[in-house]
Amino acid sequence: MAATPNSPQSMGSTNTVFNTQTRFDPSYVRTLPGMAKIAVIVLNLLGFICIQSSAFWSNGRGVYFNVVAHLGLWFSLAMLLLYMFHVVERYHKIKWLHVEMVACGAIAFLYLIASTIVVAFGAAAYSAAGFFGYLAMVVYGFEAFLAARAVRAGAPAQGARVAAKPPHALAPPA
Structure with missing residues (x-):
């Protein structure tokens, strides 16, 4: 519905509300990013x-794979805990979504290399590790996609965005 020239117009805006108290909130693991973090930790x-x-x-291939696995494990575990304890919300000025987007993209690329070289080795355990590595690569890529989409939308990493009601409606002069 288009506004007519004589209809009142309102100016809307949104405010982002941050609760800066550190608190434990297990509900984060039921969100899509939370489930993705749990999945990559397991993988x-x-x-x-x-x-x-x-x-x-x-073997050097296995050592490299384990370095990538540890890097991913500790990064994802740290981010999961930061979200669950609302540290991300407390320090909302840090660009957490940018950090996640770049780190998850980098870990996905490192997993592509690590999984490929361990699968090429030919040992059964290495092939199984490569399978889990490829799955982790996909989930890390998905996490990077979610973070990029949130950055593009201007969403906060954690916090509530509420619509502010305008104090009054503007009417055109008579």
Whole structure:
């Protein structure tokens, strides 16, 4: 519906509300980004276990895969805890979504390399680790996509965006 020249117009805006108290909130794990973080934590651990259970665990390919798995594990675990304890909301001036977007994109790329080189090795445990690595790569890519979409929309990393009601309606002069 288009506004006619003589109809009142309102100026709307939105405000972002941040609760800067650190508090534990387990409901984050039921959100899509929270479930993705849980998934990559599990996939990182499974890939690491596969490499460590192999007879070739000290091979350079396996060591590189484990470095990537540990990097992903600790980053995702730290971000999960920061979100669950609302530290991200407390320090809302830090561009958390940009950090997540770049880090998840980089880890996805590192997993592409790590998974490819361990699958090419040919050992069964390495192939299993490569499978979990490829799955982790997809989930990290999805996390980077979610963060990029949120950045583009101008959404806060954590906090509530509320619509502010205009104090009055503007009417054109008579």
